[in-house]
Amino acid sequence: MRISLKDRNFSGLIWQILVVAIVIAIIAWLWSNTVHNLSVRRISTGFAFLGREAGMPIADSWLPYSPKDTYLRAFIVGISNTLRVAVIGIVLATVLGTLVGIARLSANWLLSRLAAVYVEMLRDIPLLLQLLFWYVLMQGLPAARQAWKPVEGVYLSNRGLVLPSIPLDTANLWVLLTAAIGLAVTFFIRKRLTARQMLDGKPRHSWPYALVLVIAIPALLSLMLGASWSIMLPELRGFNFVGGLTLAPEYFALLIALVTYTSAFIAEIVRSGIQSVPRGQWDAAKALGLRRSFALQHIVLPQALRVIIPPMTSQYLNLTKNSSLAVAVGYQDIVSIANTTLNQTGQAIEAIALIMAVFLTISLGISFFMNWYNARIALVER
């Protein structure tokens, strides 16, 4: 066997060895520089600092936290804050974006034009600028005493948005948990019933199961445990509100900015998804005598979703990554907390590695879920 540079396999091997060697050399060089610099600056590497006292105040957290807690705890609070804005943001952006996307297709000229202006305006201005804008508006709101009150129990002021809440204790949580399990079981039963209907063609209903599992059993449990579901209205005491659920201005501004910005992109995805379903599908459904709502639910939407889901996944990922802009308005998400940690301890590599690990995990989680969902609704060829 002759070995020559003209041989594709051989030259491929050479190329690979060359590229890998260059990459390894660069990494080794950077690594040795880093080790040297760290020893000069007397920074010890490693994650031991996570166990030390953080001494950093976190204003807005749903988990119990005090500055006396460790850095690890601060990071967990940061992750929970990121998830809090990302998950709620994704849900709201999907709802708003779908509405705007449908509005763009409306036969009503005014409505579709307005939706188009909304999309164009929000897409062409940087998110960070929008965020700063919302935050400035939020700070310009009246003080708590002159709070704007659209509905009883809802206050909007420069302290943020205050909503009525239902205080949850263990009894409430048990009831909610039971209802959630009931919901999951109902879905399972529904799937089995559909499978059996496929075999013999007899229609079967799943709603009696839902009634028992999701409503009757949790309600009974609630009575037995004596759980109270009273709504707690916030009230003004002194200069601030007591009770209720407070969305801090930083959180609220970030949420509005993320939701409106992402909804503009989702609207375009939904619009093109619905437009991708040929008109003939509507006509065929009509010819079969199906109602319009039935046709939308069982014929048009399943086909549109196939086009919608993949780009939607990347919008969800974008929203999650964009939530890191929180640092610009002082909402303490994971990036902001890692940044403070970095300034306090000098552990730059560890802090940034933690940010990356958290976002890679969240990204992979969302991708995994959306791929699973996509596979579920994908075209099944028979």
Next chain:
Amino acid sequence: MTVVTDIPDSPLPSARPRTNRTFAGMAIAWLRANLFATIPSTIITLLLLLVLGKGLVSLMQWGWLNAVWSVPDSNNTAACRAVRGIGACWAVIPEKLRFILFGTYPFQQQWRPALAVLLFIALFVVSSRRWAWRKELALVWAGALALIGLLMWGGIPGLPFVSQDRWGGLPVTLILATFGLAFGFPLGILVALGRRSKLPAIRSLCVLYVELIRGVPLISLLFMASVMFPLFMPDGVNIDKLLRAQIAFILFAGAYLAEVIRGGLQAIPRGQHDAADALGLSYWKKQGLIILPQAIRHVIPPLVNTFIAFFKDTSLVLIIGIFDLLTTAKTAIIDPAWQSFSVEVYIFVALIYFAFCFAMSRYSRSLEAQDSHAAR
């Protein structure tokens, strides 16, 4: 064969209602078809008109009727304070305009960044024309970018040297975006080719690079550039902050552009590869002459969309303290006299960003329309 001769012109009265051909008649027909077609549609129209009317009236009052357009001198903002909450203070814009656009660049020399901005715009306009899509365009870019560098830095007789920590405003935004693209694009092409390569080591390196960069927020890359990068360098090597951010942007753009270009590569039919191989072309000739020109043409609209996203993302350098357009805007209103008029400044800057992005998105849409027209 019978010849029928006496058929009346119109045996039946016209089935169509007589359309009113006057302007008013057409307008009414249009309104009925587009705004008041059904009862729900009519309700929506009326509700929207109500909300829109109210919004526009209060916007007019704030932005026009009650607005203050100028103040007697730059520290006397009493006129603006008097209308706070009911009227805009547009006087802040002319007052701070030079700082917002050019940052702390020496005042007497600010014609240089202004000229650089015009050069950038000319470069974009030329690159958007179809007749310019040829190899020489790369040379035009190299020349224009070198000229912009010369204008900004100076250092030759007639142009005093200006260090880059005094640069700011719109030129910095354009520099970050344009240089990011100019270097990110070739990088993206290489990575896209690498990701589709048959060589496992190269393919996995490219996958790793793209997924790592796309999986984390841009801010963490910028933090890395501003905090970690100095640790990576040997003693004595000190790379300027702007350049470090620029490197982060190039790496960021490379990963995103690679994915778009990969989409174009996947759309090229297998036969094109086979034909190129049959002609005995080498790998690089095959890619450069046959595959890439077709692949990139396929993805020009999504590429423009990536450029728009990238242009907007340059504003994130605010967080690491580089003076781009958004940072100068935010800094301009630190001045105590003007502190409370940030909304006006943000609106002004938003208009600048909007103008650039809207032009690009219109352009992308016109390309798509041309393509779908040509395909028919």
